[in-house]
Amino acid sequence: MGFVRTYNNKKSTRYQALYMDHKGKQRSAGTFSTYKEAQRAWQAAEVKIREGIPWDHARRKQRFRNYVEDTWLPNHRMEPSTRQDYVSAIYKHIMPYFGDTRMNEIFPEHIQQWITHLKAKGVTPRRIQYCKVSVLNAIFTTALRDHVVVIHPSRGIETDPVPEKIRKIITVDQFDAIYRRLPDSDAQLLIETDIESGLRWGELTELRVKDLDFTTGILTISRAVIELTRKNHPEGKRFLVKDYPKNRKHRRFRLSAQIVAKLKAHVEAHGLKLDDLFFSRRDVAAEPHLEVAATGNLEFEAPNRRTYTHGTITAYSLGKCKCDHCRAAYAAYRAKRRASGKDSPRRPRAIDTDPHIPANWFRKYCWYPARDAAGLDWSPRIHDLRHAHASWLLAGGADLQVVKERLGHLKLATTEKYLHSLPNADETALTALDKIRSTAARSQAEPPATDAQSDTANQEIARLRAVIADLTIAQHSNTAPHLRLV
Structure with missing residues (x-):
């Protein structure tokens, strides 16, 4: 049962409406200048409580x-x-x-x-x-x-339109150019498995030996790994394995015989067990060692209009250069000072023993160098291999529903976006257009009829009209007509 509490001060009298919530805890419905307003307030609050509405006057005022x-x-x-x-x-x-x-x-x-x-x-x-x-x-x-607000302020508010970009697909030649320039055979196998299966990065790097049946070539996708910052990880780690892929839907499909044979040879070469990852940090190329640049001919002009040499402490500190050479020189300088006890040693980093391959690491030291060395006119991402897998299958005549199941899409409309996405997809349309235009051009190129040809055509028309007239007269007279034959 609610009630009104009165507060008297030197200037005025205030009335606070109090009621009991669904947990039996005393709550305030507000403070008012008249007793009647406070009475109506706590009564309205109790009505909402009886209706099952979580009512709290202070909730709406929270920041x-x-x-x-x-x-x-x-x-x-x-x-x-x-x-x-x-x-x-x-x-x-x-x-x-x-x-x-x-x-x-x-x-x-x-x-x-x-x-x-x-x-x-x-x-x-x-x-x-x-x-x-x-x-x-x-x-x-x-x-x-939860009745914290009475209206939805952001509903119906429009933002600027975001145009859908044209999806560019890696061609076979472009993929081969990148593939040949990857650092080693293990990185090549990872990328080839990606283009052959169309897996997402989290599905690909969580792929384990037990997921592939080497006899039938059927691959089962039932997990995925995601990379998080330590403060967002439930256990303060870096990688989190989910027991389901995206869209929470397991899927199975067959791989080609040649990629199955390569994966089997990879397992035998590394002695992998059923629970081991196909691809881990032990397989791909190590981070390249940074050499300090020799001083003498690598000078540059800094924003302060002074000249510095790459691979020196002044280039890093005063010239604000953060290239690999200058960073390596500064790191070597700091390590030397710490070894001599001049600087307080920094807290040692925790060694991450998780074998999953970091996406940014692989992009920086494997994919980007190979892509740049290939000399393409655009910069494909690793995820574009998934797009290429879908486009190549559809361009080769694969069933749309089969491609949808392989990629793990929920809607067929998502898979349809990959139709006609290759550069040669419009060749049939261009062929049809060329056929129509060629026919029209040939008809315009035919020479006009001569006068003699026109006279012959007119005489033939006149003869046919006379024959039709004779047939009409014979039908009315029931006599056999004498046809004039030429």
């Missing part, structure tokens, strides 16, 4: 920062990788603007002003769309469901 950090983030269910992306977007683009604002004071006009603010800061339309559609909408949808 956006407090609601997100104390309520939404700890309890919202999402994938660890999604949580990492959400946290990055919240603290970089959303919290600086809405953090100190009360939840009941955020309205659609403020969302529009926030979008304008991000545009002025140079945030890309795609990133703004992600922050608004994916993150902010999810926060206010939960707040509206």
Whole structure:
């Protein structure tokens, strides 16, 4: 049962409406200037409690920062990788603007002003769309469901359009050019397995010997690994293995005989067991050793308009050069000082024994050098191998539903995007167009009829008309006509 508490001071009298929530805890429905207003407030609060609505006058006045950090983030269910992306977007683009604002004071006009603010800061339309559609909408949808807000301020607010880019597909020749320039056979096998299977990076690097039946060539995809920062990992580690791939759907498909034979030889060469990874950090090329550049002919002009030499301490400190040579020289200098006891030694790094291959490491030391050495006119990503797998299958006549199952798509429309994506996909259309235009050109090139040909045609028409007239007269007279034959 609610009641009203009276507060008397020198200037006025205030009335606080109090009620009991569903847990039996005393709550305030607000403070008012009249007794009747306070009476109506606690009665309305109790009605909402009886209707099963979580009512708390103070909840709507809480700051956006407090609601997100104390309520939404700890309890919202999402994938660890999604949580990492959400946290990055919240603290970089959303919290600086809405953090100190009360939840009941955020309205659609403020969302529009926030979008304008991000545009002025140079945030890309795609990133703004992600922050608004994916993150902010999810926060206010939960707040509206829990009756923290009475309206959904970000619903219906439009962002700038994000055009869909034309998907560029790696051709067979381009893939071969990159493949030949990879550092070793193990890196080549990893990339070839990717193009042959169309796996995502997390599925490919979590592939284990037990997942492939070497007799039938059937590969089972039932897990994936994701790479997280240590603060976003449940156990403070770097890699997290999920017992399901993307879309939470296991799938099975067959690999070609030649890639199965190569994978089998790889297993035998490394003595891998059933639970071992096919590809791990022990297989791919090691990080290249950085040599300190010789001083003398590698000078450059720094932003301060002074000249420095690569591979020196001054180039790193004063010239602000962070190339591999200058960084190696500075690292060697600091190591020498620490060894002599002049600097406080830094805390030793924890050695990560996880065998999974870091995506950024492989890109930097295997994929990017091979791609640059191939001299392509564009810069394909490793994920583009998955796109190429789908496009090559469809261009070769594979069934659309089969390709969808191999890639693990939920919707057939996603797989259809890979149709006609290769450079030669429009050749049939061009052939048909050329055929029509050639026919029209031939008809225009035929010479016009001569006068003699026109007279002969007119005489033939006149003869046929006379024959038709005789047949008509004979039909009315029931007599056999005398046909004039020429």
